[in-house]
Amino acid sequence: MASIPVPVTRRGSALGGLIDILTTVDHKKIGLVYIVSSFIFFILSGLLALGIRTQLAVPNNTFLPPEAYNMVFTMHGTGMIFLFVIPILTGGFGNYLVPLQIGARDMAFPRMNAFSLWMFIFAAILIMTGVTLAVVGYTAQIPSLTQFSSSAAWTAYVPLSSKQFSPQIGMDLWVLGVIALGISSTLGAVNFLVTIYAMRAPGMTAWRMPMFTWSMTVTAAMILVATPVLTAAMIMLIADRQFGTQFFSTSNARLWQHMFWFYSHPAVYIMVVPAMGMLSEILPVFSRKPIFGPKVIILSTVAIGVLGFTTWAHHMFVSGISPEVERFFMFTTMVIAVPTGVKIFNWIATMWGGSLNFKTPLLMGFGFLSTFVVGGITGVVQGAIPLDAEVHNSYWVVAHFHYVLFGGSVFGIFGGLYYWMPKFTGKMLDEKLGKLHFWTMFVGFNLTFFPMHILGLMGMPRRIAVYPDGRGWEVSNLVATIGAFMIALSVLIFIINYLGLARRPKAPENPFEGNTLEWATDSPPAEYNFKKIPVVTSARPLWEARTGQKDIEH
């Protein structure tokens, strides 16, 4: 933790810094601890992904035995979703940026904010310690340690996750971890909603709120509705496992699927909407233009937030629900493509006629747009029930959601890291390394995930620990593995860039011509954020100050 280049060591010693981190209720420090810790979980979950790709590089491989492979893919999914993408976007960027963007001095409930953070850290340790022990168990051949990890996939479908079929304690640790994460996430959502509702600076009307803050509003509302359902399902599952309550007895197996996807489909939007919000900040700034159609962007985000709750059963098209219900969910699934498509065209129109400054954040924005659109299109394709019946659970689906969650969320996260790093640390990341990072990641990403569409259409199921030769799956799998190592290389370039921050020159207050309030204070900001609470007269207060022109009224 001592390597975080943030003003946490102001108390003069490493111990003082540590105590500061452990006791802080400052939204910026909490945000940075979220970002750094979830990035560590990104690296760990990424290493698990390399394990998956190494095992699948060639047919009949024996790098990982099936038990170990099943654990590795379970924890890759769990780690990336619950310990990286959601916490870094909401707990990390959300915590750091929302109070700054609305001109507030902190979140509404600072101590609850710290509670959310440490609940997250506790849950992550619960889950990740289990995985680490299990990995040691498999490599050092100590069977007693292998039971500390779950291996029932991140979906934990009953009855596979029941005591009968997953007797190991790792399954209980996993469930407890997810319950703790759910509590952390739900409290965080309450905090965001209250902060955004009650603590905006004078003059900041709803339409003047920055795009990222708007996306966090919708995200927090979604978390508040969705997450308690997952937490309830997890409590029911652990009660089944420990006390035999029979909530999910055999005839109720689909109840789990409904409850799980009622959270986990909106979770996809929880993971991508904040990244969309960051994109809506980055594109205008690096085009020197206002966002095109701000109200349409905002309303489409709200539409995604609402429609996101009506599509969950498309994960169950082949699990045996009535055809009439299936048709309803097919319709909603296809319809949600419309607000998403509107956003993409509005983003392109934002850049149209602009003056595009190709710094790394904008490159990451192009990475987001060009890959996310593929995930959006394949989403409509597999939303058609007969096509879903041929690609469900195949590698096509793996390709689809990585184009959404890596193409969308992860490119968005890196764009955000490059854009706000001067604000976080007072130092600029190196542009040359940044561009190298982008291109390595972009090529590696497409090499990894594009061939998976082909694998799915050739009949390769997901979650298989080994595949035979002679089915035509060899080349695509090998290419995907090479791509995965390229992604790992690109992340390594980012880490080198980050570690070099200390030697970089001091960043100016507003290095990228940002227009929102977080750029109207020091980099990094003082504990109280603003010397004087700003008064807001438009959606782009800093643009007005810089150009001396009046922005349009909202």
Next chain:
Amino acid sequence: MLFPTITQDAQLIGELYNFVFVFAVLIFLLVEGLLIWTAYKYRRRAAGEAPVQVHGNNLAELTWTVLPGVLIAMIFGLTVDTMSKLTAAGSINNPIAHVHAIGDREAQARVERAQKVDLVVEVTGKQWFWAYDYTDYDGLGAFGLSSGVGDELVIPAGKNIRLDMTSDNVIHAWWVPSLGGMRYVNPGDRSYIWFNVPDTGKEQVFLGQCNVFCGKDHALMVAKVRVLPEVQFRAWYSATATARNQPPDFTKGDAARGKEIFTTGVCASCHTVAGTKAQGKVAPREMTTFASLPTIAQLPASDPKATINTQNLYAWLKNPAAVKPGTAMPNNKLSNRDAVDLVTYLLTLK
């Protein structure tokens, strides 16, 4: 679709895929083209550029809201049309294909033809293999294929096949892409799938796999379908039925094999035999000294089926409910040979 679409259903799905794929590619090219063009045309050439501040355009935004909406509506309509023609997707607890083809006489006739099933195979998802039970084919009798090692689903070409699927453990999914569609195979209920593989005059083999993660050896749960011309199938069916339904010969009972079945198979999930892997806790009494017990399943000693001997035990294992109505012990559809070996093993437990 990159796999061959063999059945009529798979072909219909393939046609829908091709149609949607055209629009997918067009939208992909449009968006990527716009991105590349924007990046090239509007890149910053001079530091002081001050572009015109455009805040939006209602007409443009309305256009790119409505046009995708129309496209989506079109894809939705075509998908519903395809669904009305498909027969494969029978819903849960309903062995009759749903007829949504109201007004479409051709599709209606096709669905009705498909409902005249020529062969029903009961499929059970096991951890980690498929067990196939043939109920009957043209009066040739019933038999099961459930050894778990290399069993194939053998079916006749040009006939309507229905699979009645269930699981006695976790959720599985039946997926043979070339035959059209996928269904989950759930514990506690039945799901159904239909197909009719056109006759080519030759043997055809199709591969598929379990497609819901079902535990350790999920990857090895292959579904192999061998399609034979009707004449060959009939010969295979009667030969297999005869071999599988040999009357029980207790002189050939193999106690070691019986022990293997008992301790690693379905018996062990409920029963306990001390000193073996069978440590199930469900059944009312443990089996360590089974052969010394007074009767089978605590039946009254007056019942002629209660005494523990080869014939009674064999009858009990083959169909528990016929011996003791209401018993919790399920009919595990043991083959005659498996039942004989189990009887031989159980009689050694003194």
